[in-house]
Amino acid sequence: MIDEVGQLLRDAAEQAVLPWFRRLSAEHIDEKGPGDLVTVADRRSEEIITAGLLRLAPDSVVVGEEAVSADADLLHRLRDAGRVWLVDPIDGTANFAAGRRPFVMMVALLDGGQPVASWIYDPVADSLAVARRGAGSAVDGVPLGVGGNGAAPPLRTLRGAVPLKYLPDRVRVTVQAGGDQVGAVLPGQHCAGREHWDIAAGTQDFALFWRTLPWDHVPGTLLVEESGGVARRLDGGPYDFTDDRAGLLVARSEAAWQELQRALLG
The missing domain is CATH 3.40.190.80 (D-Maltodextrin-Binding Protein; domain 2)
Incomplete structure (x- = not known):
């Protein structure tokens, strides 16, 4: 499933995010709250990612940022005992709307209310960071590891x-x-x-x-x-x-x- 979700993010970026980068006009940008922007790309990206995740795991639930803005009760599903996907279709929307980087696309998988896997995709660089609970993390297949128990740094x-x-x-x-x-x-x-x-x-x-x-x-x-x-x-x-x-x-x-x-x- 790790590779399938990564490919889903790439597909959503190709179809819904990159075509709008530096091509948005005022009518393509809304404000959900003071300073909280959403674009046509956010909404379409979340639709594509949500549909793809439900195809991968039909018995799962998807909690997306834009869906929550329409129905705040969805947040309660994060406590579900089964599999729940958490989706940020574009993180850094203000940057994206202004035609600048960075912005990324993110998904996390929860199982029993705990995060067990996550994906962060930079669509401009076509670079993917992945983590699995208890199995480490990697960027584009190269393991990460900064070490966590050394002496206190200056x-x-x-x-x-x-x-x-x-x-x-x-x-x-x-x-x-x-x-x-x-x-x-x-x-x-x-x-x-x-x-x-x-x-x-x-x-x-x-x-x-x-x-x-x-x-x-x-x-x-x-x-x-x-x-x-x-x-x-x-x-x-x-x-x-x-x-x-x-x-x-x-x-x-x-x-x-x-x-x-x-x-x-x-």
């Missing part, structure tokens, strides 16, 4: 994303003060899937998110964890994607997570 060597504008004032003040201890605090790429991918691949050390919607983070946190990294709530608790609390700190190792949590969150 804070001055760490670089990562913290989109400060999304943080409430009290958290922003604390993070900004602690950020002086960190090598580089970047504004973020406006694409959660890309941030997770870069952490898993070892090209970025961390990311701090405020919004923690499941389609944005379940595929990527599994990729990070299967690459030796850590994803937890800001207080150190586990990331439960059915919990709508805000705040998530993701790091490339346990030691880095501990150092960053002390520095950025006090």
Whole structure:
């Protein structure tokens, strides 16, 4: 099924995403909420992915970002005991709508309420990151592994994303003060899937998110964890994607997570 879902993402990209990249007009872009964009490509991509996943597993349920925007009760299906697919048809829609990268397409498979596999596809690069619970992660078939149990890295060597504008004032003040201890605090790429991918691949050390919607983070946190990294709530608790609390700190190792949590969150 790993290969079949990867091919499904490629097919959806070819049919519904890439033909619209840098070709969208105002009538092709809507706003679901303040600053929350959706395009004709998001909707069509989700339709194609949903139909394909149900062909692969007819007894499964699909929870897609755009379907949830029309029927919020679908979110309750994430607790189902059977197989549930979580779909983000385009992660980084604001980038996509503006004709820039990065943006990715993401799917996660839940079984018994737990993520067991995930796929993150970069359609422009035609590159696919895959993770399987307990079996590691890979990009285009090449295994990832950043290691998770080494000595704490010097804070001055760490670089990562913290989109400060999304943080409430009290958290922003604390993070900004602690950020002086960190090598580089970047504004973020406006694409959660890309941030997770870069952490898993070892090209970025961390990311701090405020919004923690499941389609944005379940595929990527599994990729990070299967690459030796850590994803937890800001207080150190586990990331439960059915919990709508805000705040998530993701790091490339346990030691880095501990150092960053002390520095950025006090």
